[in-house]
């Protein structure tokens with residue numbers, strides 16, 4: 668993608684936020700056996716907004732992302748991904764959301780019986796970037812990127828390949844298109860992980876601690892790429908331990924503890940003047 672193909676302005680504006688809700692989660696609940704991992708999670712994310720989730724290990728952050736992506740089936744609550752108005756202008760690697768499907772709202776009440784069609788629609792709206800990259804080890808870089816769009820979304824191979832190559836070019840990995848994951852550094856693998864997510868033309872990008880498996884000297888490149896995507900107006904939910912990064916990139920930070928969102932707010936306010944004692948204790952340990 669050349670910069671000319673990308674939208675000039677981020678979509679998110681605090682003042683028009685009310686009219687542009689993309690994701691609405693209410694009372695999300697998830698248990699593993701007897702362990703109530705998400706008690707009742709409420710979230711609203713606007714188009715073009717970046718929300719960072721922070722909180723202690725085991726508090727439920729990854730589970731929230733996995734529920735949003737349909738990788739886990741919640742036990743209760745609702746998830747809505749609202750229609751993207753100008754879906755016709757969508758293309759891979761642009762922040763405007765993906766094609767035809769994004770014109771319809773997905774709305775699922777997990778207290779009721781869910782259908783495979785509803786879950787497939789939910790999965791289709793977001794794409795996840797994993798902590799450990801999760802690339803297919805026996806596929807090349809290019810094969811990794813085109814797999815989802817071709818096999819799951821049933822889009823034409825030629826079109827998907829053209830888009831995939833443009834995305835790889837964007838992140839400086841054209842020369843690695845035929846390499847296998849084990850031949851790449853962690854930072855390169857994670858950039859492939861991000862390209863693979865973009866190739867799915869999601870409305871929502873989900874990042875699960877995208878730099879915590881990387882050697883310190885490789886973290887910067889990946890964070891810069893995520894920041895670029897944020898500046899282009901992609902809607903994102905990012906689980907991270909990098910508080911400085913969260914402060915810089917996120918429009919809002921939510922502190923998760925014990926399966927609930929304890930508080931959320933403007934990054935400066937939340938990091939400097941948390942309202943809740945639990946947030947204060949968590950930040951005190953880290954800062």
Ligand code: ADP
Nearest residue numbers: 699702704722723724725726727728729730731
């Ligand atoms: P975080 O991302 O905040 O570290 P997680 O969402 O990974 O937290 O985990 C929250 C809790 O759910 C932890 O107690 C974890 O052990 C438990 N958990 C997560 N996934 C599973 C699973 N597949 N089976 C059983 N327990 C799980």
